[in-house]
Amino acid sequence: MHVTSSIHDGASAPAREPSLWQRYAEVRQTSMRLCSPLSIEDHGLQSMPDASPAKWHLAHTTWFFESFLLTPHLPGYKAAHPEYRNLFNSYYEAIGDRPLRALRHTLSRPSLAEVHSYRATVDEAMEKLLAPNLPPDLAELVLLGINHEQQHQELIVTDVKYGLSTNPMRPAYREHSVHSVPQVRVAPLDANLGWVAFDEGLYAIGAEGDGFSFDNEGPRHEVYLQPFRLAWRLVTNSEYLEFMNNGGYNKAELWLSEGWDCIRANRWTAPLYWEQRNGEWWHYTMEGMQPVVLTAPVCHVSYFEADAFARWAGARLATEFEWEAAAQECAVEGNLLESDALQPLPASSSSSSRLAQMYGDVWEWTGSAYLGYPGFRPAAGAVGEYNGKFMCNQMVLRGGSCATPHSHIRATYRNFFPPHARWQFMGIRLANGN
Amino acid sequence: MHVTSSIHDGASAPAREPSLWQRYAEVRQTSMRLCSPLSIEDHGLQSMPDASPAKWHLAHTTWFFESFLLTPHLPGYKAAHPEYRNLFNSYYEAIGDRPLRALRHTLSRPSLAEVHSYRATVDEAMEKLLAPNLPPDLAELVLLGINHEQQHQELIVTDVKYGLSTNPMRPAYREHSVHSVPQVRVAPLDANLGWVAFDEGLYAIGAEGDGFSFDNEGPRHEVYLQPFRLAWRLVTNSEYLEFMNNGGYNKAELWLSEGWDCIRANRWTAPLYWEQRNGEWWHYTMEGMQPVVLTAPVCHVSYFEADAFARWAGARLATEFEWEAAAQECAVEGNLLESDALQPLPASSSSSSRLAQMYGDVWEWTGSAYLGYPGFRPAAGAVGEYNGKFMCNQMVLRGGSCATPHSHIRATYRNFFPPHARWQFMGIRLANGN
């Protein structure tokens, strides 16, 4: 993990620690705001092991600050609830036993009110800790905690969506929003999917410390890329429907062997959340069941589906290196959490010669397995368990989604999930060349 | 199901329907009272598929009255929430689809408040239905609904106990009660376990319609019994500890083959809820972790354990017919739900010549498989799915427990669970002879 020079360098930021506190406070408030439409019962919802209850997210992110900052570094701090140390540990083996992930919904105690109180207590103590003389290594840890909480903000959205979706009544997270989604039909795949070309050559990949980044984003290193092309926009629901209607889910030759087994075992014939009603496709959204918008990016597909679609389309997925090389030219802007759409939106641009939707909307599956960069070393201690130990049987996704905070995403950011996962906002951008 | 003549016969009960309404109202209030110590979150707790959330119990018992009485029989009644019909169906195939039992905890909606409102709406309509001219067959159905809700009252207790117990903090359902449990050590097993003898002969077994009973309690029929003896009291924790300390869980020859596999697969070495702390045995109770009381009846053991214990003790379990023949002489009294102990208590009697603890404290595993009596016919229609379809791979338990309402238990009552179940208040009475 590397930390911004604006924090290291006091000269350029005379009110350094207040700024960190402000960032801390804002992120903490955002988590609460995301949960505000939820009932007490919704906070405890867990419909599959992967998707944790919102209450747990609120507590676990707090636990991070308590365990790694307050307990070791704030003199006189005494944990009000010592049992939370194990209770809200997620996977840090160095911390000790923890409840099974699949059973997080069984923690009816502490109550939501107690978790809110826990957050307030920790926030109060954090305000004390974030004094002007905060040592840089602690500032780094705070930044890590802030980014950690942002990750869980995205999970709050996706896990709540999954949890509510399994209720046969399909209750909405919120009323239908003001985000009017145009129903304009895009032209078919072959007609207008423009490509943006990139030259072969050595590209510098990875973060090099001019701002916060996770340990897995570095070290920065050279990667040689063959010439390649990226689709200017994301694959749409319309295009994905062509794939479905063309028998995509029934053609073994399009699928990875493991993917074929997966779709047959789970009887997948469409993206997650899609339901056919009277011949029309609907899908569950944060605003309840809605008709599928043809021009919007396809979402909630697994790597297996992204890979099969690309093969069917005569293209492929980009590698994470190609994606990052291309993204280096793009401004970090798009349909991110701050837009409050909470769903991917159609590309607003009509220029197929420039990359659109690189940030936000949906995480883009890449064809790269999640592995350490040359020279990668995890951070020392428990926080070192953060990224490195998952470098197996996962694929990299890039670019953030409609549930990703703006300040959390960047060109070097590496998200990763197993190839069968699809409850995150995950979609497809085609690549070509080579 | 048979219904009491006091309901059929208006002459002996001039205010017949009010009485039924009173019984209805009282049972409904008891369910609410049992849930009153629970937080909103506790109401949604489900730590294993078998143990449903309290909120679900509150809704499902209400659903029963709505589905079988109000909707078909109260003119003008219109379900406020038509989707509840499937949502709170437990297992009635005739009613339609239903959520998976294991996923009842995922129903964050309807909220607890909505379920309370659902109960109030149905209670109001039931008051209308329970008019003086209620036809006898509907009165029977109401009685069935009342008894059904009483069954779920016991489940509320046992399911909440299980749910809270899995929380690493072991939160209590309520504060330690006034039920002081004497710590007097009973004498060892061989010394004073007196037996009560019964002659061989033909015994009439089963209900014959002089009061409410479930369909599986009849028809009444003759059973020929060889001479037998029953232990005057339940097996105690002290005696069970002897079994444990004597290596009972390590001696294959004591166990049924399936039981041996079960205890090894689950690593059972003590009853459910027992934990050893500093060499002492504690167990989780409705009042949190408490030391095991040696003189109290052993509880939360499976059929496998009851059977192995009996074999170790040179005895056996009674058949359900022996138990019922013996119980016909006993008054229905004991440590039932109304005593509010919510745990089994030591035998208060000291006379080993008379049967004690036949009702209440713990359900007593019998050596009888749960099967239909000669001439058994399930009731017609959906309510006929109540008992008959479970007559396979279950063992019969008799006598009620500390969580059974007094008006719900009787000599002919047949409870049943699979041999591995142990989260109910289940214990052991030894038998001998033959």
Add this chain to the structure above:
Amino acid sequence: MHVTSSIHDGASAPAREPSLWQRYAEVRQTSMRLCSPLSIEDHGLQSMPDASPAKWHLAHTTWFFESFLLTPHLPGYKAAHPEYRNLFNSYYEAIGDRPLRALRHTLSRPSLAEVHSYRATVDEAMEKLLAPNLPPDLAELVLLGINHEQQHQELIVTDVKYGLSTNPMRPAYREHSVHSVPQVRVAPLDANLGWVAFDEGLYAIGAEGDGFSFDNEGPRHEVYLQPFRLAWRLVTNSEYLEFMNNGGYNKAELWLSEGWDCIRANRWTAPLYWEQRNGEWWHYTMEGMQPVVLTAPVCHVSYFEADAFARWAGARLATEFEWEAAAQECAVEGNLLESDALQPLPASSSSSSRLAQMYGDVWEWTGSAYLGYPGFRPAAGAVGEYNGKFMCNQMVLRGGSCATPHSHIRATYRNFFPPHARWQFMGIRLANGN
């Protein structure tokens, strides 16, 4: 286990032990004869955990004689292969570790030739042991071993049938036999299924020692039976097809809850081995795929299916006590192993006033759970593990099948299997009354 007086009483049988040797030798030869159509590879076949390889049966039955007779009782006997003691142990916990049942097919060593040699060695030693002065308790053990091997003879047939059936080529165990099966269509169920009536009263049930019997057949005891009726013959394929064509497998109300789950989970829509080819039903037999014979008894159905069929037919299954009371009047004769049909055959009698097919053809599912009789005590030592420890979650079957040796079956014989089992020759006789 009780042994015949003809063995105990030397006076009536001057050449007592030679007779035992002859019986031993004949049974041993029968096992080999049953395996003679098998290739070396067929001897190792195991297509599901329950169905063991024929080679294993040949070795395990030999192991029984070696472990319980030769090693402890023949002076100077030394096991040629000490490792066989654990290798061919089936489930006797008292003997020690054993390979997992499901992995018996992985014992490529010892080879079939070595197993044959093992049998010869043990037979030779047994001939020495079976001297004229054999103590009665050893004679009892030999008889137990003989009956044990007869049980495995039936398993050789059923396990080989299952093993070969899973080969997509459906290879036959033997060429089509001379047993011509008449294709005469029986009249429909209601028309001619006559019933034989029995009075209520006390019946003596169980073996009382006038011949060999297993420990689970005693003690003999009185059972009070209500009046009942048994169908004069077994249920036919024709009748079972009516059930199937009438939607029997799609009507939840006909099924036990566990049965309904079982047929849906396994997608059962017909008896085991049935396949529809061009609209006609065929089934796999020891002679390969053959058309289903309408007049022959239905076979290879589970308890769940037998129970559902009986409910559909407005009847029920007999209890094991009813069956035995009725069988006491019947001669032990029928389509047993010696008839060499290896499949159930249509009833030859046309008199519906007398019971037919009580012995042989198919084991008849009863409505009785497998439990110990009053006063049941397992034999001491390892042989005591034979029957008692399986008294849980199994149903009793009566009467033997086309794979049961004639000398092995009797009115008191209790076979038992879990309710989902159907690879044995299992069928249905209806009962009525009560």
Add this chain to the structure above:
Amino acid sequence: MHVTSSIHDGASAPAREPSLWQRYAEVRQTSMRLCSPLSIEDHGLQSMPDASPAKWHLAHTTWFFESFLLTPHLPGYKAAHPEYRNLFNSYYEAIGDRPLRALRHTLSRPSLAEVHSYRATVDEAMEKLLAPNLPPDLAELVLLGINHEQQHQELIVTDVKYGLSTNPMRPAYREHSVHSVPQVRVAPLDANLGWVAFDEGLYAIGAEGDGFSFDNEGPRHEVYLQPFRLAWRLVTNSEYLEFMNNGGYNKAELWLSEGWDCIRANRWTAPLYWEQRNGEWWHYTMEGMQPVVLTAPVCHVSYFEADAFARWAGARLATEFEWEAAAQECAVEGNLLESDALQPLPASSSSSSRLAQMYGDVWEWTGSAYLGYPGFRPAAGAVGEYNGKFMCNQMVLRGGSCATPHSHIRATYRNFFPPHARWQFMGIRLANGN
């Protein structure tokens, strides 16, 4: 798949096709020779789904030639056993249904003799097909079939080893061989493990058609590598024992998260085949149980173990690109199948400045996930299912093993297995730098 110019270019090989037939014949004989120590029963052995019976390998490799060459390309060829087409299909979805992999042991028919006859029939027809005028595309397919059979030769060895090893008697595949393994103790890890250094730069990776290669070995492309170092030899049993004795299997921080779950779920505490006897480590070999040779390469470890060991040793695994760049300098020689050791052997060289054991002994786990190279396109048709569809959740291994035929291995060869697999001859070479 690309084919050698010696085949394409008739000028340099006037007797082209005879040479192909010779290669074919030799490979076919090798398969038979590898099976020659096996009994008929051993040929059917399958102790886990992944490890197929030898008989199946003999048939499946034959099926390949029949399905892809004889049936479509030899005029007048008629399959003697049409049912083999599905029976011996391994995973080609384009061919049709096939028996479940885990149930290959249930194919007692066809017999071994019939499979031998099938091989002979196909060989005879192949001789006809391999006429002088064989079109190049068919020659390519034959070469693919030859390489396919070589792959299965390695599997015959590893699958037979696994199958025999699960027999409690631990029978040997063959008598102890003449390969005397020196017991000289190597110096500890830190003392003498020399490293061979490589410069950073662009390296050409992949095959470019100057000989047979699989489709997944190309296209040849440039990869930029940072400077790196490879250990001159494989990790030894001695070094691995240090890891074990140092608590390697109990330190969560050394393991990938999925690896930690794997070793705990499977209770792995040593490589596959290792057993401790009287304090000494033994392991199962093709010659039965033998003491672990300290100087020999550690073998039968999973990727998880290789990765954890490397982390413990302060090193890492090489990427497949680093390995290939280094291997380009090495002659293809080593302890391969032709040495007939059938186990890895200590490094014979003592010069730590040159790479040793790059080919043979054990497949070396790399830190590279198995993915397509830039521009990778699978071959068209069913043979295209060969490699590409497994590009998910597998890691690449390089260099061949003691069971790999010499003519089958090369610098560009990419083997792949899931990270938990360890029944192949798999080991570890450390890398460093970066």
